[in-house]
Amino acid sequence: MSRPHPEPTPAPASAAIRLLIADDHPVVRDGLSGMFAADPGFEVVGEAADGAEAVRLAGSLEPDVVLMDLRMPGTDGVTAIAELAKAGCTARVLVLTTYDSDSYVLPAIEAGATGYLLKDAPRDELLRAVRAAANREAVLSPSVAARLMNRVRTPAPGLLSPREGEVLKWVAAGATNREVAARLLISEATVKTHLLNVYGKLGVGDRAAAVAEAFNRGLLTPRKPNRP
Numbered sequence: 551m552s553r554p555h556p557e558p559t560p561a562p563a564s565a566a567i568r569l570l571i572a573d574d575h576p577v578v579r580d581g582l583s584g585m586f587a588a589d590p591g592f593e594v595v596g597e598a599a600d601g602a603e604a605v606r607l608a609g610s611l612e613p614d615v616v617l618m619d620l621r622m623p624g625t626d627g628v629t630a631i632a633e634l635a636k637a638g639c640t641a642r643v644l645v646l647t648t649y650d651s652d653s654y655v656l657p658a659i660e661a662g663a664t665g666y667l668l669k670d671a672p673r674d675e676l677l678r679a680v681r682a683a684a685n686r687e688a689v690l691s692p693s694v695a696a697r698l699m700n701r702v703r704t705p706a707p708g709l710l711s712p713r714e715g716e717v718l719k720w721v722a723a724g725a726t727n728r729e730v731a732a733r734l735l736i737s738e739a740t741v742k743t744h745l746l747n748v749y750g751k752l753g754v755g756d757r758a759a760a761v762a763e764a765f766n767r768g769l770l771t772p773r774k775p776n777r778p
Contacts, residue, residue: 566593570613572604574622601630635662652753665689
């Protein structure tokens with residue numbers, strides 16, 4: 551008499567992706583948490599209101615993916631990403647923000663972010679992005695990917711004209727448009743035109759971001775000239 555074959559052991563279901571959400575707006579955190587909690591493929595293990603809390607929770611909760619905002623009070627997202635990398639955290643960090651300029655994208659990726667998405671991304675795209683990040687795949691929104699391609703193709707040293715570089719140098723030193731105009735013997739309107747050209751070339755929207763991006767690209771040195 552033949553012995554009955556044992557019933558096959560069912561294959562274990564794939565574990566849900568453990569997700570930590572870091573954003574300083576409670577409404578945003580609640581919305582994201584509810585969206586992911588509704589999908590059995592995800593488990594929201596924690597929420598953080600700033601970068602410092604995200605770093606602490608990542609160390610204790612051991613998420614697979616950290617969904618990280620960038621502009622937060624206290625410790626910002628880029629600093630938190632760098633601290634997670636320094637601490638040897640194995641979680642993949644996926645940036646979710648409203649900002650896609652070079653001054654935000656490049657520092658975040660250089661700090662160790664796995665991907666970069668914008669908050670206007672559709673729900674399905676966001677879910678796919680988190681799954682891809684958990685699988686150690688790079689994820690970039692189309693606009694961010696285009697910016698990175700342009701950055702690679704554009705040689706930094708020749709990006710700004712000599713006059714644009716002069717204007718930006720004095721702006722970095724804290725000079726007003728009027729002071730820059732007096733120093734360079736040009737009109738304030740011309741200074742504004744040069745600054746608008748600088749903003750367009752660097753992919754930023756204001757003076758502070760232009761200065762930060764110029765330092766990031768090596769277009770400015772830390773030394774400051776005397777005020778006019």
